[in-house]
Amino acid sequence: MQPTAWIVRNLWLIPALPMAAAGCIALLTKRHRAIACGLAIGSMFVSFLLAMCAFAHVLTLRAQGAPDLQVFNFHWLRFGQQWLSLGWMLDPLTALMLLMVTFVGLLIFIFSVGYMSHDENFTRFFCFLALFAGAMLGVLIANNLLLLFMCWEVVGLTSYLLIGFWFEKPSAAAAAKKAFIVTRIGDLGFLLGMVWLYAQSGTLLFYDGGAGALEHSAIAVILAHTTIFGMSVATAISLLIFCGAAGKSGQVPLHVWLPDAMEGPTPVSALIHAATMVAAGVFLVARMYPLMSAQVSAVSITPSVALQVITWVGAITALFGSFIAVAQFDIKRILAYSTISQLGYMMMGLGAGGVSVGMFHLLTHAFFKALLFLGAGSVIHGCSGEQDIRYMGGLHKSMRITFYAYTIGMLALAGVPPLAGFWSKDEILFSAHSWSVSHIPFWFGAFAALLTAFYMTRQMFYVFAGTHRAAPVSHEAHVEDANSPSLHHPPAGPHESPSVMTVPLMLLAACAVLLGFLGTPAWPWLQSFLDSEPVTFSFAGFSTPGLMAVMISSSAIVVAGLTLGWWIYGRKPIEDSAASDPLERAQPSIFAALSNALYIDTLYRVTFVRAANVFAEVSAWFDRWIWNGLVKTVSVLVVGLGHFDSFFDTHVVNKSFDEGCEGVSGSAHILSRLQDGRVQQYLRYVAAACIAFIVLLLWRATR
Amino acid sequence: MIVLSPSNIERIDQIFVLTKHWLMGYVPAVAQPLTSAILSVLPVLIAFPAIFAVTTLLERKGLGRIQNRYGPNRTGPWGVLQPMADGVKSLTKEDIVPATADRWVHFFAPVVMVIAAFLAYSVLPIGRNMVVVNLSSGVLFFFAIGALVEVAIFMAGWSSRSKYSLLGAMRAIAQMVSYETPLVLAGLVAVMATGSLSTVSIVEAQAQYSHYLPNWFVFTPWGFAGFVLFMIAATAESNRSPFDLPEGESEIIAGYFIEYSGFKFALFFLAEYLGMFATSGIAITLFLGGWSAPFSFLTWVPSYLWFFLKLLAITCGFIWIRGTLPRLRMDQLMHFAWKFMLPMTLLNIFAAAAWKFFPVGILRWLGCAVFLAVAFVLLTRGLKKRGDVSVRQYRFAD
Amino acid sequence: MTPLSSYLLLSAFLFCIGLAGALSRRSAILVLIGIEIMLNAANLNFIAFWRFGPAPSAITGVMFTIFSIAVAAAEAAVGLSIILAVYRRARTTDLESREATRS
């Protein structure tokens, strides 16, 4: 391995620091709030600096034209004949993600100092948060599927801990469980895929100087085999791993945990949705892209099966999420569903357009979604724990900064040019448009874009426009939790949040505006950075056939969505919190269906959950009657044996033993005559013995 | 008037050796070993008792001056004949043996003591080529003989069947045994530096000169510390003030030889002083460069003169201390031995060992000195804290 | 020139003196002295063998003597302190008195 740079060798520091901080915080008592958040934020900041170093390193490598993928592997443990070696890698993707995660994470940390300021489990919260971020960073730097999987699981665990942070609230506990189990389902696929991959390629290292699992040799090997339905092993493995990705980033069949994850504190939601957890899924797909995109004939027009599947799932998810988001009333749930749909977009981009497209959207989305969530958090904080948008409104007066930041975020999410969201989403739509397999994903995406614009407008009008509709007391149930601000000070009208919360908002807003320009068609720096091609600045980029059309049409769609939203919700401001939603009045049944998330949960409940319960019943019965009976009989036998043994002991063994002891002690009694404390007696014996001995010796020697 | 040509200087320096060889010429070969032995021992047997006589006078006068009185001034001019008078007196006195005393032991005790004291001189290089026997492990011999003295003292104290003498003997033995350890350890430094146990080679190692100054061990930090510690231990070994508990007049009148009188008493007295000279002599040998001259341009002075000058200086120091310092208490004595002397000597040995491993230079000197100083300060500080050793206050009757 | 055998005989005799004393004295201290004497007799053997042995350059005998002297010193210290401890209990060092043997 060529001499690796310092930063590559010590890349492990980046995840290690937050983890170490978490460890330290775990040792603190509840009182050391300052130390706790100081540690967490400090560690995060240092990791951020290191991430910048890594980024700079990649840039310099790029400038020198050196290969910008650097790995550092080492033997971890050996089983049998072969070493299991771990390692970390630094390539543009990793560098970019590290920068993003550390930066957003840092802002969210800072934000949560303000948001959780009233919570008594402040330290615990920061412990989990730091661990969460650390695990995510570990996922990013891993150069080994196993290492990645470990960190992945830690992410899952911490997500469980954080979603269930207010575990005294049953819904939170349930949500945590749900998140954990649902992601487990995906991870099972992941695990299978990993094992299969190991079985096939004999290594789990991604890149190992030609011997890695993601390098041509291994992939060629994997491609060679085919399995059921005539699909190649590569496809199978990719699909299995994609299950994991889908589970983590809430693709359609496994999305159900994501909205419920809103039970956690808002910064957690922000972290999960924007920076870490859901991004992990997308990142995994991007990381495994060589495997995903592998197919036998390199020059075929159609992409590989795995990518097709990913694209379809992504498209469906995008549409699905945005549909449901329309009919939600919980400010965070709306954002959650929008996250689902955006993730769908990302998957679609990955599937149709490639790594750069998907990651670009992931990046921008990370920023404006974090912005939106923190904004929502600020709103909730300001409304003293209220989450139902029907009981808000008119906040644009009372919470100016939040309002503007939120507006920017919303516009970015809706994809209004020239904000970040526009460019990235447009990339995806364009790639979907020019997808060789079918155009349906494109239409899905377009429609999802329309809906996105629509429901964001709706939310905006609900939250900020009109007059404030304070929650009646009966709505304490809606109040976020027992520890929330609402208990500490009674709802005294909406108020702006402290600067520790608003400053991150502003920073994120700035990013949400500007970040898009990294990836305009005119100057596709980011794409070229990820695909490691030279970057050029020319407006010729716009003249790609079909691009302008897609752009204009998508902008038009967005505008349409916005106007529609304004038409429905904006014209006359909503006065009455009890008034039902206009759409509800128009289409009650559909709306009900949507607001219940298309009854997916119910479906699962009646199918899987019930099935599980029935199976549990059966196995319980089996346990009680069959196994238990067996055990009972065995125990009876054993007890009988024991009785027999004890009888044997007392009457045979002990007796004989006692006899023996009697004999020994008696003989000892006789012998002890020799050992009266008379030293000289002993000495005499010794002397006599030595005489005898010498005589014997001499006698032997003489003759 | 003899000319100080190198050959003459050489002759003067070696005069005793030459004389002996000249005399040996007249002795038949059969008797030569014995005669040579006698000829070597005789000067010692003559010289040191003479010095003893002079020293008694010196001590009494010196103490007198220190205590603001005249001291002996009747017999002879300025009382110079006082030692004679004492000798005659002690010889003519009646020799009293207590009725209950254990005769044989009581008789042998002073004999053994004097023999031991004289034996110690057999390894002292009094001058160049002037040593009775040059044992390859002479220092060891010296200390071994020191052990004999303790037995003698015990014999004396026990055989007298008097509680004073027994107490005195026990005190003396305890004290000597306790201080023998630091004595040997302090002396060990010089042996380490020379790499030989032979007194002669130790002196020769110190008799070289680096421009004008000789490299005596006392000029090195560990040597100086070793010398001081050695002298303290030697004071205790020879039961002199301030460590003169065994014969503390105010407590147990004269310690272990309280029951002795006349000639035996004189023998004890002699043995005491001989022991003192011997320890001073070994101190000179180990640290003060034995018979070597203090400056390279003074080497024409005969070596034995240097030895005796140094001996005189140290003796005066002994007298001065005796006249100055009051007596210690038994527990103070023991604490001092085991809690200060022993660690300090060990640290000193460490310093000397380190000295070997550092390059020659002022830096080595300073480092060693600083180490010892710090060790001393810390040790005394700690002991003072624990109250084992304390600065003594003098309370005057007012 | 004294032959080796005379030294050996001497040491044997000293050994027996020590043994006889150790066997026939009643005071524990004197028994200890007897043991010391025996040790010394053995040491004399070592030295004699070193002196007259085939290879005096191999100084094993001397070494052994030095070590045995050290061991003897340790043994004397411990033994005597044991005797002191016993004496505190039984107020006697007589080996044949009941108290001494019992305690």
Added chain:
Amino acid sequence: MTLVFLLLAAITILGFGAAMSLRNPVHCVVGLTLGLLGLAALYLQLGAQFVGLTQVLVYVGAVAILIIFAIMMTRSSESAEDQTYSHSWRAGVVLALAVFAVLGWAVHFGSTSIPAQNVMPELPVQTIGDALLHRFVLPLEIIAVLLTAALIGAGVLALQDPVPETRGPR
């Protein structure tokens, strides 16, 4: 040489014999000292200077003094005259004589083969030091541990009620 040997042997035997036969423990110690000195002189005569002097230093300087202290503290010197020898002292002496007879036989039988070296072997102190620190370093360490253990043990045993003179046997 033989004269010297006989003289020293006589002294040694005399001293040890006295040590073992005299009634008064203190006399015994004096005898012991004499014997030890004689033995040391024998070592010197055999050319083992270092050992001889160590013998004097350790035995006369430490062991004998230690024994003296023990005697003083156990008041053995005032013990009644009748109980110095054990009842079975004859048996002891007989045994000892038997041992001597056997050993003498052994010596007489065995020491014919060894040729007598007339050259006085060279034994500088440096050799001993080197040997101690190279060939015999392990025994040296073990002895050091042993001595430390003995020091501590003796201190613990003897210092149950501290008597000023018996602090830490040397």
